[in-house]
Amino acid sequence: MRLPQGPGRRPVVEHYLTDPGRWHKVDLVRHRDPGTPGGWRYEAHLMILGPGHTSPPVAARREAAATLHRRGGVDVNVSNLAVVSVPVPDPGRVDGLRATRVARTGTDDARLAAERLRQRRRNRALQRSRRATNPTQYRLSPRQARRAERRAAAGLAPVQVVVPGGPRQANTAGIPVQAYRRDMLSGTYRRLRGRAAADGAARTQAGRTRARTIAATLVATHGANLVVEDCDLRSWARRWGRGIHAFTPGMLITALQHETRQVAALGHGSGLVRAGTRYTAWTQHCLCGTRVPKHLRQRRHHCPDCGLTGDRDLVAALLGAHTVLADPNVPGTARIDWPAAQTTLDTVGVEAINQGLQGALSESTGNPRPTRHPHGARPRRPQRSTSHPRPHGRGGWCRRARRTTGTSRHQATHGNRRPVPPTTPDEPRTTPPCATTPERRGAHPGLRHDPGTTPES
Numbered sequence: 489m490r491l492p493q494g495p496g497r498r499p500v501v502e503h504y505l506t507d508p509g510r511w512h513k514v515d516l517v518r519h520r521d522p523g524t525p526g527g528w529r530y531e532a533h534l535m536i537l538g539p540g541h542t543s544p545p546v547a548a549r550r551e552a553a554a555t556l557h558r559r560g561g562v563d564v565n566v567s568n569l570a571v572v573s574v575p576v577p578d579p580g581r582v583d584g585l586r587a588t589r590v591a592r593t594g595t596d597d598a599r600l601a602a603e604r605l606r607q608r609r610r611n612r613a614l615q616r617s618r619r620a621t622n623p624t625q626y627r628l629s630p631r632q633a634r635r636a637e638r639r640a641a642a643g644l645a646p647v648q649v650v651v652p653g654g655p656r657q658a659n660t661a662g663i664p665v666q667a668y669r670r671d672m673l674s675g676t677y678r679r680l681r682g683r684a685a686a687d688g689a690a691r692t693q694a695g696r697t698r699a700r701t702i703a704a705t706l707v708a709t710h711g712a713n714l715v716v717e718d719c720d721l722r723s724w725a726r727r728w729g730r731g732i733h734a735f736t737p738g739m740l741i742t743a744l745q746h747e748t749r750q751v752a753a754l755g756h757g758s759g760l761v762r763a764g765t766r767y768t769a770w771t772q773h774c775l776c777g778t779r780v781p782k783h784l785r786q787r788r789h790h791c792p793d794c795g796l797t798g799d800r801d802l803v804a805a806l807l808g809a810h811t812v813l814a815d816p817n818v819p820g821t822a823r824i825d826w827p828a829a830q831t832t833l834d835t836v837g838v839e840a841i842n843q844g845l846q847g848a849l850s851e852s853t854g855n856p857r858p859t860r861h862p863h864g865a866r867p868r869r870p871q872r873s874t875s876h877p878r879p880h881g882r883g884g885w886c887r888r889a890r891r892t893t894g895t896s897r898h899q900a901t902h903g904n905r906r907p908v909p910p911t912t913p914d915e916p917r918t919t920p921p922c923a924t925t926p927e928r929r930g931a932h933p934g935l936r937h938d939p940g941t942t943p944e945s
């Protein structure tokens with residue numbers, strides 16, 4: 489048995505091993521590791537009863553975050569996350585408004601494109617290997633079949649095809665004659681598959697570590713009193729799988745939840761609270777209370793009444809910082825605290841708020857390491873489905889809706905057609921404020937919690 493080595497590991501090992509009274513159990517875990525003989529790495533995981541190890545710098549950072557008397561809102565999107573916080577109880581305090589934006593950069597996109605290219609190449613290699621090892625299970629490709637016919641007509645001997653390019657041998661119902669699990673697999677195939685699995689696990693781990701780093705920075709800046717919109721990210725993943733995969737908002741929210749809980753346990757802050765969007769509609773309001781409807785393509789907020797101007801997501805997060813919940817465990821009880829919002833507007837001033845939002849700090853979600861294949865990245869190919877939108881089914885419907893954003897209101901008011909569904913949960917509502925659509929209900933599970941209450945205004 490080899491204990492974790494390296495600088496800074498000794499306190500960790502001591503934390504877990506010094507007190508046998510806290511030992512709970514040992515799990516034997518194996519990980520795919522193409523670099524080790526046999527392809528697997530075995531580890532013994534000791535679980536203890538009690539808190540895990542916290543390094544002194546992390547503890548100090550959390551202590552400092554616990555003394556921040558601030559309240560913040562988190563606006564989550566498919567491709568970015570905005571956090572804005574104000575001091576409480578006096579929003580006009582000298583360390584005033586703070587705004588941060590987390591988004592993907594061009595470098596992140598290039599890295600992702602390179603990764604996708606690598607995956608595509610690896611999948612092709614796997615496919616070729618499987619076909620070459622089980623040639624009787626595949627038919628010839630049209631080109632290979634034509635050549636065979638040509639040679640037979642000329643009286644030549646048939647050429648042995650190493651990798652048949654056609655479809656799998658199947659019965660009339662389309663079921664393969666031989667199940668895939670009965671295929672022969674070569675050593676190359678197993679090695680490649682192992683490497684793909686190890687790469688995937690490493691990528692997930694890197695993403696999680698990065699999310700925790702971002703969450704730590706956000707909580708150190710904005711404190712542990714945060715309100716986030718209650719969204720069902722699974723429904724987003726169904727609509728924008730690729731964007732969600734690239735940005736991983738769910739991972740960020742989970743990391744924020746963990747970090748705020750750790751800081752809140754020190755005595756200050758309520759942690760990350762989920763607010764239902766039905767009665768708040770952050771993106772559709774101004775801090776002064778005026779309703780400023782915006783379609784998804786409008787990325788800027790400009791209030792005609794008070795002059796508040798800024799990025800749409802940051803203004804939404806600012807309203808999130810003024811959202812209160814009667815019961816923190818029930819997202820449907822969330823309401824915007826308009827008197828507090830007015831106080832912020834009066835004490836901080838519109839000019840200062842505009843400047844604060846303008847100077848929002850930026851965080852990247854990408855991996856700071858340079859990419860291994862800087863030349864492998866290509867511009868993203870257009871999605872096949874965009875040129876052939878499916879008229880039926882959830883995916884096709886939503887893609888069409890996305891492309892016709894901005895016409896939904898027109899259609900809803902001037903025609904009998906069903907309004908085009910919102911493209912993100914923060915789209916303006918085309919139905920009366922007391923009703924909702926199945927899509928919104930699916931995207932916001934918090935809506936189900938408050939059937940008895942009535943909407944404000």
Ligand SMILES: [Zn+2]
Pocket residue numbers: 774775776777778791792793794795796
């Ligand atoms: Zn306003």
